[in-house]
Amino acid sequence: MQDWLTARVNASPDALALIIGEERWTYAELEGLVNGVYDRLRQAGVQPGDFVAVLLPNNLAYVCLIHALARLGAVLVPLNTRLTPVELQWQLDHMGCDWLIYGEETAETAKNCAAKLGIGKIEVGDLEIGDLTQPSISNLQYSIANLQAVVFTSGTSGRPKGVTLTFTNHFYSAMGSAYRLGVLPDDLWLSCLPLYHVGGLAVIFRSCVYGTAVDLHPRFNLEEINRSLDGKPITLISLVPTMLRRLLQSRDHWPASLRLILLGGTAAPPELVKKANSLPRKNIHHSPFPLVAPTYGLTEAASQVATMRPEAVMQKLGSVGKPLLFTQVKIVAEDGRERPSGKYGEIVVTGPTVTPGYFDKDGKSEIGDSPQSSIANLQSSTSTIHTGDIGYLDEDGDLWVVQRRTDLIVTGGENVYPAEVEAVLRKHTAVAAACVVGIDDPEWGQKVAALIVPQAPDAVTAEALIVWCRERLAGYKIPRLIRFTDKLPQTASGKIARKEVQKSLHNTISNNVH
């Protein structure tokens, strides 16, 4: 098989591939740039099978590197640019990376890390991105079972894990997404998610196999996103709820070209989805039609696991819909048995998009000694991941994600799902947002604690909320500790930073004691 960029250029060289700001490249032009980067990576000494860490913001160089490393047979290890030097060094070492590619913004940190670990370093400026060369790639033998990347999960708890992703994973993810959301040759996907997260990375591969275009943003900048939406024929956009909320505050209509908002990262609040779906579209005078497609995605499944079509979303606010084609979702009890519909349990995902395993330099056995060769054997099979997330399938087969298991609170032997408590708190008219966590407790193991953002300062008291909960929740689910704040802390990917909430609530108690 041809590599995807070669196949794409063969099939539609003149199709638009990439827009950044006011600049644009067709697939033939992009391939010219990738050829140049490929040649210079080889000259620098990068070998097939090398692990190549990339510490860059979203930009043209990054997109070229993704394709050039794929052609070279080297494995991309995308690094989070928001990490501290200590965290980066741990990740580079943990993966046994051979190379680190960095940019001007990240030069100091990168040089420091690379020197300490004895890793080859390449400044992205040396790759002369933008220097268009003629097609010069020999016809490499290419297997879609090869390892494409190791992506760190952005989990809010514990050390990040390196998730291996093969081209097969991306291939089926692209296909499943196409058949769920639709794909049209003139699609233009606005992507402002970082390329070091699977949500951002997947858009690049998806577009390449589809032959469609990406409008790539370095970050979520409200003004820039709105400029794109109003000035370019954007048809799809990936957002997390925080971004959508900010967009809605700034807009009174959607552009006529937009056909879908893929909303992931964390559970989509029903009110937000309703508001987004009721916003009118420019120049379309009939009643507004729904745009929001809530999705449940995992780094371990190359992005989307289940996605609700916009047409169905208003009837099932809160659900993420049915799994993509060939992806199977089961709900499993702690004893490993499958749970019937309507019953909570761990979400277990099987399918061709699922990672063959986690990887680190010391634990290569998880996927074999040589990832390239051992993963090749997995080509025709599907993998299974026990997500640790809690949810249920309703009678129609739609998935409802209730909680990340890492956030499960166990108090006095009883399980408490924070989402359930949060939902009750949020229903109180004086509550704008709520985060419920478990904090250590000598008597009960954990106790339920809540951090509340009130609609206005002093709009409600802790006592009033406890009374409110007592009417609506079993005794063991009621928060033992309630604190107020003006903003919930968030992670880089827009999730609530539960560990941070937990820590601050824990400190509250400790301070009280002393």
Added chain:
Amino acid sequence: MQDWLTARVNASPDALALIIGEERWTYAELEGLVNGVYDRLRQAGVQPGDFVAVLLPNNLAYVCLIHALARLGAVLVPLNTRLTPVELQWQLDHMGCDWLIYGEETAETAKNCAAKLGIGKIEVGDLEIGDLTQPSISNLQYSIANLQAVVFTSGTSGRPKGVTLTFTNHFYSAMGSAYRLGVLPDDLWLSCLPLYHVGGLAVIFRSCVYGTAVDLHPRFNLEEINRSLDGKPITLISLVPTMLRRLLQSRDHWPASLRLILLGGTAAPPELVKKANSLPRKNIHHSPFPLVAPTYGLTEAASQVATMRPEAVMQKLGSVGKPLLFTQVKIVAEDGRERPSGKYGEIVVTGPTVTPGYFDKDGKSEIGDSPQSSIANLQSSTSTIHTGDIGYLDEDGDLWVVQRRTDLIVTGGENVYPAEVEAVLRKHTAVAAACVVGIDDPEWGQKVAALIVPQAPDAVTAEALIVWCRERLAGYKIPRLIRFTDKLPQTASGKIARKEVQKSLHNTISNNVH
């Protein structure tokens, strides 16, 4: 991997699968019917690996059989209902079929054939199609590398050949088509091509993996097709030029829902494409936009090889565009060397949609002794087919199909491509249609002969056409024999029956001699 119908029902059970007339079935409902058919096929004794011939018109039973045989691991051998008993018997015998499934319309012929060859016969009425059963299928081990069908080519010359098609072939064909034409979850594809041709069969698999719907017609009935176009939200339609011409004569607008006409079977006459693209659309007041996507397809490549997007068609009337994703087209000279762009040669197609080979009961070695096991080895590889068709790639990589090689005329050592001569004849205002063939000639090997449909009886003489040609063609290309008729004979799939033209022109000479 799950079989496609199971995977589809898992992903979107309530999506519309099939419409026939006023009846409609969702994927869950279709699966219920398929389960019943599957059970009854097993009861009748059909085994995995059996070759099962089906002699039916397009109907619900046929669609159920396609899915049920796939689940069972039996190989579908679709038979052309227009064949004579002698031809059918030859095909059944040639394939070594184990079973023949027939309907009321085909009962007499089928019973006769089956009895003579000792083949198991099943009347479709016995399968109780429409008797909806509960899902009861066990989770079969399913490989997409399995053989799905053996489809006879509708070649206009020589004995038909049995083309093996795997699920892999269909899978990549569906994907390549989706990424070229676009796919939307609400697509409804009108299909009136027979299911015993790859163009009709491919629509069934394509729709199943997409989760979209088919409006299935038993045949091209102008009134029924127009009723569908005007009464159902048809988005895509597959046609051959003769059908499109008849449609255009009967319509003054396209429905607003229609977004694409896939035009295959034979080269699309530029005037026809122009006319179809200039027809307005209902309720869409801006200028009409192009709908016709001319395609070059082969049974040997599970349908489309190259397809031109409607947006590009008016700039390159006569071209079929670029190959689908992962399909590679080369133009090869008789010595096997690749020809540069702009130069004629044989069209050679490589890719994952290409058949692993031809098959017959005596020549199993072409694909191994057991098709199931030997084809499994081909899963990750691509195949190559030397089409025998003549064409060239232009500088942009767009394919122009000039002629089927079987129709190539060799006269006095010079090659004559009938299409070239036909194009010249058709440009004459008095000529409505023309077919040029080679007929045996003792002196020159072959000589060029033409059968002409004039715009009106006696609108033009043979002498006038020869003068016309002499001004426009090299001497050896000018027809030595010209005859007139009121209609060109056609094959079942709408191609001109060149062999028949050749025979009738040959007889003309013989009669003249006697």
